[in-house]
Amino acid sequence: MDTKKIKMPYGITGEKIQEVEREVPITEPDGWPVNAQLKQVGKSIKRLDAEAKVTGAARYTSDMQLPGMLIGRALIATYPSANIKGIDTSAAEKLPGVYGIHIMKNEDDREYPIIRYAGQPIVAVAAINEDIAEEAIDLIKVAYERKNFVVDIEKAMTPESPIVYEAAVEQEESEGGEEIAEGLKLEGNVRGPNQGQPRGELEAGFAAADVVLEQTYRTQVQTHNALESHGMIVDWRPDGVTIYASTQGTQGVRDEFADLFDLPRSKVRVIVEYMGGGFGAKHGLGTYGGAAGHLSKMTGRPVKMMASRKEEQISQGNRPNSIQRLKVGVTKKGDLTAIEQESYGTAGVGLGAGVGGVAQGMYTCPNFRTRQYDVFTHAGPGAAWRAPGAVQGIFGLEQMMDELAEAIDMDPMALREKIDPSRIRKAARKMGAERFDWSRRKPKASDTGPIKKGIGMAQSSWWRIHNLNATVEVKLLRDGALEVRSGVQDIGTGTKTILAQIVAEEFGLQTEDVMVRIGDTLFPDAPGSGGSQVTASITPAARNAAYQVKMKLFDQVAKILEVDASTLKLENGMIFSTKDSSKKISFQEASKKLPVSQITATESRTPEYKGDYLHWDLGSVQFAELSVDTETGHIHIDKIVAAHSCGRPINVRQVESQINGGVIQGISYALYEDRILDRNTGHMVNHTLDTYKATYAADIPEIDIVLLEDYNAKSSTDAYGIGEPANIATAAAIANAVYNAIGVRIREIPITPDKVLKALNQV
Amino acid sequence: MKKISWFEATTLEEAQREANATVSDFLGKEKADGAIIKSGGIDVLDLMKEGLIAPDRIVNMRNIPGLDQISYDPRKGLEIGANVTLTEIENNEGIQINYLALHRAVAKAATPQLRNMSTLGGNLAQRTRCWYFRSIDHPCLRKGGFICFAKQGENEYHSIMNNGGCSSVYASSVATALLALDAQVVIVTKDGAKKQVAINEFFVPPHVDASRENILKPGEIITAVTIPPSGRSQKSYYIKEGTRASFDWALADVAVVLEMSGKKCKSAKIALGAAAPVPLRAEAAESVLVEEGVSPATAKKAADVAMQDATPLEKNGYKVAIFKAIIKRAIEKTI
Numbered sequence A: 001m002d003t004k005k006i007k008m009p010y011g012i013t014g015e016k017i018q019e020v021e022r023e024v025p026i027t028e029p030d031g032w033p034v035n036a037q038l039k040q041v042g043k044s045i046k047r048l049d050a051e052a053k054v055t056g057a058a059r060y061t062s063d064m065q066l067p068g069m070l071i072g073r074a075l076i077a078t079y080p081s082a083n084i085k086g087i088d089t090s091a092a093e094k095l096p097g098v099y100g101i102h103i104m105k106n107e108d109d110r111e112y113p114i115i116r117y118a119g120q121p122i123v124a125v126a127a128i129n130e131d132i133a134e135e136a137i138d139l140i141k142v143a144y145e146r147k148n149f150v151v152d153i154e155k156a157m158t159p160e161s162p163i164v165y166e167a168a169v170e171q172e173e174s175e176g177g178e179e180i181a182e183g184l185k186l187e188g189n190v191r192g193p194n195q196g197q198p199r200g201e202l203e204a205g206f207a208a209a210d211v212v213l214e215q216t217y218r219t220q221v222q223t224h225n226a227l228e229s230h231g232m233i234v235d236w237r238p239d240g241v242t243i244y245a246s247t248q249g250t251q252g253v254r255d256e257f258a259d260l261f262d263l264p265r266s267k268v269r270v271i272v273e274y275m276g277g278g279f280g281a282k283h284g285l286g287t288y289g290g291a292a293g294h295l296s297k298m299t300g301r302p303v304k305m306m307a308s309r310k311e312e313q314i315s316q317g318n319r320p321n322s323i324q325r326l327k328v329g330v331t332k333k334g335d336l337t338a339i340e341q342e343s344y345g346t347a348g349v350g351l352g353a354g355v356g357g358v359a360q361g362m363y364t365c366p367n368f369r370t371r372q373y374d375v376f377t378h379a380g381p382g383a384a385w386r387a388p389g390a391v392q393g394i395f396g397l398e399q400m401m402d403e404l405a406e407a408i409d410m411d412p413m414a415l416r417e418k419i420d421p422s423r424i425r426k427a428a429r430k431m432g433a434e435r436f437d438w439s440r441r442k443p444k445a446s447d448t449g450p451i452k453k454g455i456g457m458a459q460s461s462w463w464r465i466h467n468l469n470a471t472v473e474v475k476l477l478r479d480g481a482l483e484v485r486s487g488v489q490d491i492g493t494g495t496k497t498i499l500a501q502i503v504a505e506e507f508g509l510q511t512e513d514v515m516v517r518i519g520d521t522l523f524p525d526a527p528g529s530g531g532s533q534v535t536a537s538i539t540p541a542a543r544n545a546a547y548q549v550k551m552k553l554f555d556q557v558a559k560i561l562e563v564d565a566s567t568l569k570l571e572n573g574m575i576f577s578t579k580d581s582s583k584k585i586s587f588q589e590a591s592k593k594l595p596v597s598q599i600t601a602t603e604s605r606t607p608e609y610k611g612d613y614l615h616w617d618l619g620s621v622q623f624a625e626l627s628v629d630t631e632t633g634h635i636h637i638d639k640i641v642a643a644h645s646c647g648r649p650i651n652v653r654q655v656e657s658q659i660n661g662g663v664i665q666g667i668s669y670a671l672y673e674d675r676i677l678d679r680n681t682g683h684m685v686n687h688t689l690d691t692y693k694a695t696y697a698a699d700i701p702e703i704d705i706v707l708l709e710d711y712n713a714k715s716s717t718d719a720y721g722i723g724e725p726a727n728i729a730t731a732a733a734i735a736n737a738v739y740n741a742i743g744v745r746i747r748e749i750p751i752t753p754d755k756v757l758k759a760l761n762q763v
Numbered sequence B: 001m002k003k004i005s006w007f008e009a010t011t012l013e014e015a016q017r018e019a020n021a022t023v024s025d026f027l028g029k030e031k032a033d034g035a036i037i038k039s040g041g042i043d044v045l046d047l048m049k050e051g052l053i054a055p056d057r058i059v060n061m062r063n064i065p066g067l068d069q070i071s072y073d074p075r076k077g078l079e080i081g082a083n084v085t086l087t088e089i090e091n092n093e094g095i096q097i098n099y100l101a102l103h104r105a106v107a108k109a110a111t112p113q114l115r116n117m118s119t120l121g122g123n124l125a126q127r128t129r130c131w132y133f134r135s136i137d138h139p140c141l142r143k144g145g146f147i148c149f150a151k152q153g154e155n156e157y158h159s160i161m162n163n164g165g166c167s168s169v170y171a172s173s174v175a176t177a178l179l180a181l182d183a184q185v186v187i188v189t190k191d192g193a194k195k196q197v198a199i200n201e202f203f204v205p206p207h208v209d210a211s212r213e214n215i216l217k218p219g220e221i222i223t224a225v226t227i228p229p230s231g232r233s234q235k236s237y238y239i240k241e242g243t244r245a246s247f248d249w250a251l252a253d254v255a256v257v258l259e260m261s262g263k264k265c266k267s268a269k270i271a272l273g274a275a276a277p278v279p280l281r282a283e284a285a286e287s288v289l290v291e292e293g294v295s296p297a298t299a300k301k302a303a304d305v306a307m308q309d310a311t312p313l314e315k316n317g318y319k320v321a322i323f324k325a326i327i328k329r330a331i332e333k334t335i
């Protein structure tokens, strides 16, 4: 392919920005300067759909009503472990208004599903309204043969524990989910180990250390609890199927549906215009999407199947827990000599309960080994959850780093300075510490009254993920109107708005001048919103397509102006020749003269440009300031400072909004959320919104964001993700601050009043 | 949810004629019909959503005239109508000045949105938030079953006193303040007669009848709550500890009402919420203050004494520590 050499910014704002040369395909535009010199990109631009969302005009899947639509509801299991001997649906079938009944099997060769957790969906019913569907559910009789069960991870690991799966289990990871290694051994309920990529010699490493610490850290199960629950509407017609889905990936739903029902992909259309919250569990068809498909096929009517709040909490995904043992050696000077990690986690009946690659990759350490195990329990399946693995892993790793720093009498920031090779986190540490005023950190437990203040910090790492399967079509019409089309979805992250910004920047227009049509598989394919990959994948494709449209327009204009197309430029609504400024035409006039009524170009993401990254990962540093009431155990978060990088930020306000959301969920994870299963009955006891405690408005502190621009010169937009990185470091920063406040380390979240008071020997 | 009909009551008599059931009439029964009273509707709807009650008729008493007034008479005291919302109580200046404990209890309950909807009558008569009680999958003592699932189960939010049978805690934290303030509940009985009961007699502990938490019979309606005059020497305070600052129930709450004469404490009333299945007076702790006066030292002693008979369960020992801290603080804050 023909290439050209272009100049691009390279470096971090606040430090030195250099210019580097990159060899790029001839079909791509020249490099953008830094954000300060752009007009639409890198600004805080209001979301295109802001009004629709705050006025309630936006219609989510759960709001949709189609003519003739049936409502689907599910019968869920009463027991955590059972074989089903029979399901009697005869009374339900006779109930007027019931159109279809579908049994949700989980084993191909069996008539009935095997029950592996309380709340597992068993039968789906479609009826003319919700009341009748629920009445029908009540009429269905299930004959259970109850079996012993285990919901506690540590009990599940013992030889005498009831077994969840008799034979080896393989499952596919969801998009952007925690990697699931194949072919691992299953012994009892324990599957693994996944050993990542070991390096060096552990024994020699520990021998070289001055201090070796070994500790165990624990994290809880967190449910997704999306405001709009999981679910879909499937409208099966003879000429094709249309699915309205509350999904993080239109393409994934289409492909899974087509495969399941043996349809060509061209016959399945998936639409999501507005999405009410997705943190990793809304990829693919899901149990309810599949059931709605069967029911719609059976009845010939659209069927809507959304999870109830209780079902949302129990069966629609969660962040697995973890019990992580870390053994780390360090020299007096602060060099890490060896890291040994062993973890057990349960994703219930699912897989993917590892603690990620942060211990392996974040810090310089020659010797490393990990063994990560999944433990099956009779509980709802885990799913990807905003930085799967990394959130759990960082909770252990970043507390351990603080423990090591204390053991060698070093400031926690100074230790990171020593062991962290990332120049981006180095810059984030510097700017964050200034904003936060790290210098005021006092020795642990220095406050004398019952309320003790503490400050702490933690860092995080996430990959720079991009996906070449990201395609955008840009269309210019004769009236100068521009339209962007892609199958990519906007799950609330602002994808729609950034696409408009990119195209507007390329044409010198305003963001709101660009019409964006996305969230529909009628348009070109794009990846799911997982792995924080969407912005990095879709924005270069959008810019390149816009550039191609512009080039085609310039070809037309060159003929009109009788100049060479390569001399043309578009600025402030005028197209002119850089050789002869009298040769010019307005963008509007030029569009009017198009020979056909439109110009379109469709481009996919191209591979990253050759050349070095500033650092391979996306780094963040978060600081927490809090007060601990040592008599009631109550923790009040006073302030969080979050210093983040995401390549070139496209929309500053939206990036900040993602960081706010990540920090809030991090606080919630650190202090409140916990899925509680009754150990005697196996049922989730806190499935309601008042008992499943998530951060509420009054608990949210000031969140001060330091946003770095880190230019790597790797694509035509040089943008990366922020969704997941924003959520990783918060819990560890809070735990470190709690230690600084009270002088006792709490290695388990959520840090409830119970745990604080126990740590202080008050219970 | 099954189909319901709606009855819009315009008088107490109408509401009483229509309403033939209370929550306990539905509990543990697979099929039960009946008409139930609703004021704010928050608890009624939550119980219906969980499938615990399935009334076929809702009797809306929210718009019956005359039940939405707050009045104060220096000799008779305070009277708050049953349909007065928690927000209205919170915003009432007289209550803030004369009955600080009540003001604080109301202001710390639930969330602003919920307080806009909650009525005082409904708040007092709401059922426990014990998660086993609220779950159709757990046929507990209160629902005609034979065990309290919390005993050997997940009991971090359960009671630490009087928990031999059912170990739930009373949901209303407003009731804690009302107990310390010696409130009376005004009830019209089925025959139209009015009776006043001391609030501690309004609650029904589980050893008396586990299926109910208050004395209300079908067709009986709370019309008002009265509180004796506060007098100059009376001071009060209230503290609630929840996991979260808002949208949360009490892990522990305490109301203190003291009558001081110079340095002497003439009378002390300390009420504890979320400690036992019904709100409790900490009488031994009250005696400490009356006998030894009010100081940081006696406040601490009273707090310890209040907790000396606590019988925490496996996971809620921490609540004892919280109670000790907030009882001490509330006493100190009162004077």
Ligand SMILES: Cc1cc2nc3c(=O)[nH]c(=O)nc-3n(C[C@H](O)[C@H](O)[C@H](O)COP(=O)(O)OP(=O)(O)OC[C@H]3O[C@@H](n4cnc5c(N)ncnc54)[C@H](O)[C@@H]3O)c2cc1C
Pocket (backbone or CB within 6 Å): A690, B022, B023, B036, B037, B038, B039, B040, B041, B042, B043, B044, B045, B082, B083, B086, B108, B109, B110, B111, B114, B115, B117, B118, B119, B120, B121, B122, B123, B124, B125, B126, B127, B171, B172, B173, B174, B175, B216, B220, B221, B222, B223, B247, B248, B249, B250
């Ligand atoms: C998330 C959440 C948090 C909360 N936190 C707190 C808290 O911290 N502290 C607190 O005190 N409360 C709290 N509440 C309770 C809330 O404030 C309401 O007071 C309560 O839910 C019921 O009030 P209501 O008026 O809606 O009652 P309704 O639901 O209308 O009625 C409740 C019950 O009382 C009966 N009833 C209603 N009015 C009368 C009457 N006049 N006479 C006889 N019977 C009557 C009904 O039949 C029903 O059984 C919380 C609620 C929620 C959902």
